[in-house]
Amino acid sequence: MLHVLYLVGIAAFAASGVLAAYRANMDPFGGLVLAFAAATAGGTLRGLILDDHPLYWTHDWVLLTLIICVSVGTIVYLRYWQLPRKSLLVVDAVGLSVVTVIAARAAIAAGATPLAVLILAVMSGVVGEVIRDVLCGEFPPLLLREDVYAIAALAGAASYLGLHHLHVRADVAAVVSAGLVFALRMAAVYFGFHLPRPQQLKPR
Numbered sequence: 331m332l333h334v335l336y337l338v339g340i341a342a343f344a345a346s347g348v349l350a351a352y353r354a355n356m357d358p359f360g361g362l363v364l365a366f367a368a369a370t371a372g373g374t375l376r377g378l379i380l381d382d383h384p385l386y387w388t389h390d391w392v393l394l395t396l397i398i399c400v401s402v403g404t405i406v407y408l409r410y411w412q413l414p415r416k417s418l419l420v421v422d423a424v425g426l427s428v429v430t431v432i433a434a435r436a437a438i439a440a441g442a443t444p445l446a447v448l449i450l451a452v453m454s455g456v457v458g459e460v461i462r463d464v465l466c467g468e469f470p471p472l473l474l475r476e477d478v479y480a481i482a483a484l485a486g487a488a489s490y491l492g493l494h495h496l497h498v499r500a501d502v503a504a505v506v507s508a509g510l511v512f513a514l515r516m517a518a519v520y521f522g523f524h525l526p527r528p529q530q531l532k533p534r
Contacts, residue, residue: 331501339428348404349418354466365401371458427511430455451487478518486511
């Protein structure tokens with residue numbers, strides 16, 4: 331169950347990389363580069379911090395094949411059809427929710443402290459989006475433009491950590507926590523939810 335959920339998140343981030351490349355008027359090769367960068371960056375950072383060698387994607391042919399298939403499929407789809415305006419934000423939210431929860435689970439399994447679990451989960455969840463946006467020349471990245479992005483990842487990581495300490499089954503905790511991240515991101519996207527912001531000082 332958890333492996334299937336992880337593959338869904340990787341596929342979503344791969345699709346988001348192609349969509350970002352399409353929006354930036356890149357060619358298909360640029361789409362593949364962004365797809366691999368977005369899909370593997372979070373897990374790579376997680377593996378380096380937790381000293382997990384070799385890195386997971388270097389010996390998982392299923393995952394690499396999935397990234398290629400999703401990328402090529404998305405490229406072909408965009409050649410003939412137009413995706414909805416917010417499609418990039420939706421698939422990005424799916425990737426964020428899954429990668430964040432998987433990173434929290436890996437950190438707990440490695441014996442990290444609760445605070446370290448939260449930090450690692452958020453970093454792993456957002457790094458793929460940051461690298462994707464930087465590579466396609468979009469600045470500031472989505473992380474810095476949307477305050478309910480890292481906050482959504484933090485909420486999902488905290489949820490998984492809490493459910494783990496309550497001895498909830500790992501797959502149930504993962505689905506609930508990933509659903510929380512996705513719900514928060516979609517609320518921000520479609521309803522404009524954001525954290526309270528200080529009023530800007532008026533010039534004298």
